Amino acid sequence: MTLSKQFSKVASAVAMIMLLSLVIYTSYDALAVTRYYAGYRLQENYFGVSGSIYTIDPDVTGENIFAQWVCIVIDPARGYWVQIGYTKGFDTDYNLVFYAEVNDNYGYEIRFFGTPEPGDTYTYTIVADTYNGTRVWHGYIRQGGTLLYEIIIPADPIASYELQAFSEASTTDIVIDGTHFSGLAYYTGRDFLYWYTHTVYVSSPYWIEEISDYEFMAWGGGSVNPPQPLGMSIVG
Amino acid sequence: MKKAFVVIGIGLAVSLLLTLFAGYEAFISNGSNTEGSPVITDINSNGGGNSPQTIIIGDARGTTGSAEIRGIPSFEELGGKIITKEQLNNFLRKKGLSIYVPKWVPEGLKLAAIWADTSKGIDFPIILVYSDGNDTDYKVSENKLVIEIRGFVNETMFEQITNKTLFEYYLSKGATPIIKDGELIGVIFDDAYCPTCVTCKTLPLAIVRIDNIEYWINYKDVNSIIELVRSMTQTDSLT
Numbered sequence: 001m002t003l004s005k006q007f008s009k010v011a012s013a014v015a016m017i018m019l020l021s022l023v024i025y026t027s028y029d030a031l032a033v034t035r036y037y038a039g040y041r042l043q044e045n046y047f048g049v050s051g052s053i054y055t056i057d058p059d060v061t062g063e064n065i066f067a068q069w070v071c072i073v074i075d076p077a078r079g080y081w082v083q084i085g086y087t088k089g090f091d092t093d094y095n096l097v098f099y100a101e102v103n104d105n106y107g108y109e110i111r112f113f114g115t116p117e118p119g120d121t122y123t124y125t126i127v128a129d130t131y132n133g134t135r136v137w138h139g140y141i142r143q144g145g146t147l148l149y150e151i152i153i154p155a156d157p158i159a160s161y162e163l164q165a166f167s168e169a170s171t172t173d174i175v176i177d178g179t180h181f182s183g184l185a186y187y188t189g190r191d192f193l194y195w196y197t198h199t200v201y202v203s204s205p206y207w208i209e210e211i212s213d214y215e216f217m218a219w220g221g222g223s224v225n226p227p228q229p230l231g232m233s234i235v236g
Numbered sequence: 237m238k239k240a241f242v243v244i245g246i247g248l249a250v251s252l253l254l255t256l257f258a259g260y261e262a263f264i265s266n267g268s269n270t271e272g273s274p275v276i277t278d279i280n281s282n283g284g285g286n287s288p289q290t291i292i293i294g295d296a297r298g299t300t301g302s303a304e305i306r307g308i309p310s311f312e313e314l315g316g317k318i319i320t321k322e323q324l325n326n327f328l329r330k331k332g333l334s335i336y337v338p339k340w341v342p343e344g345l346k347l348a349a350i351w352a353d354t355s356k357g358i359d360f361p362i363i364l365v366y367s368d369g370n371d372t373d374y375k376v377s378e379n380k381l382v383i384e385i386r387g388f389v390n391e392t393m394f395e396q397i398t399n400k401t402l403f404e405y406y407l408s409k410g411a412t413p414i415i416k417d418g419e420l421i422g423v424i425f426d427d428a429y430c431p432t433c434v435t436c437k438t439l440p441l442a443i444v445r446i447d448n449i450e451y452w453i454n455y456k457d458v459n460s461i462i463e464l465v466r467s468m469t470q471t472d473s474l475t
Contacts, residue, residue: 035307035309037309037313041314043353043355043356043359045386045387065305065306067306069306071308073308075384075452076310076311076314076316076361076374076384077311077361077363077374077375077376077382077384077432077452077454078376078428078430078431078432078441078452078454079307079308079375079431079432080431081307081308083306083308085306087306089305091305099306100291100293101305101306101307102293102297103307103429103431104429105425105428105429105441106295106296106297106429107296107297107298107429108297108298108429108431109293109294109297109298110305110306111291111293113289113291114289135405139291147288148288148289149288149289149290149291150288150289150290150291151290151291151292151293152290152291152292152293153293154293154294154295156295156409156425157402157406157425157441157443158402159386159443159450161361161386164308164309166308166309168306168307199355199356201309201313201314
């Protein structure tokens, strides 16, 4: 075999590898939307949600994200929602940050801000409100009695389908041990009251322990699943 | 030898395209674009003390189509399933409910699927999908009519806050009214962001209330929406 023929074969192989990379990249992109959840739903259309979330700091690598949040689902068919929580991922330079995210008639936006401390508990609240004559989702992040952040999100339409409180991960490699949501509450228009019922949704391999209608713990993920404790539920 | 250089050239071109594509994706994901951009605001600040930091998210948001980075579990993950007409009729009978469905729909569309939340037995939302017959997906898109029957309205707190009904508020913000028999029964947002659409960024959305049940109607043409809403008639049994 001549040198040029050998060179030609190597070059062809390189080109094939590059084309294969493109195919794999495209497939990866399609898979990248996979999400794993552990948490509660309140299937009622209240216009406010609140919950305290203990901050954990799991390892997150690659093109992945982890988040824990409370949310008002505005519409399932259009995919509208507003949510507030904390997160860590490729798009936060793997730092823990608070965030607010909305998807509605006005469009989509996510905003990162501040730095939650691992081991601290923060209370996240979203409530329908008015601000300078405009309907808004009014968000609050508190630590104990101290209001740390106030978030104003113009809302259109103002509507609610259900309330959610979830831990979310883009890969089961993320270990969510220590997850603890408490004081889940809904807004009556006057007061926040504890959730009086709930529906569990958990993606395998995560686990959830239902402490009450307004409190749960969750764990799991990583290469080895923890032993199954008493009182847990698995759904999904 | 020449052939080898041509092959290497193609390889390098593919590599360059791949790099540019990956870079663009990372660019979008990191939100350095102006539309739908995640903005890292004072990432090391902790607000705190007695002076909370205020974060204001504007109404000029991105409409990039599929930009969600965190998001929520999908309707079908949470128990959304296709049900039969009989199952829907049993649900209505059991609850003692009537719903309103259009007598007229745009030409070429027919009822292709009925979706419902089945996580605790059949319940609202009931989603009626009208398409050419092949598309049964509940997700709103530009090629079909999606009527989402959301159940009973819970609006008291807004009236307490603003002394206005929600419809009055929407009209003051430029929504199109839907009048039937002299009564304001709904509004249309002409340019509502449509994250599930493929070829367009926005799609009209009508919010209609009849007998205290709320309907969200998604279709590409505002006049057709008005016509089909006016044709809606009461039924407790879909045929």
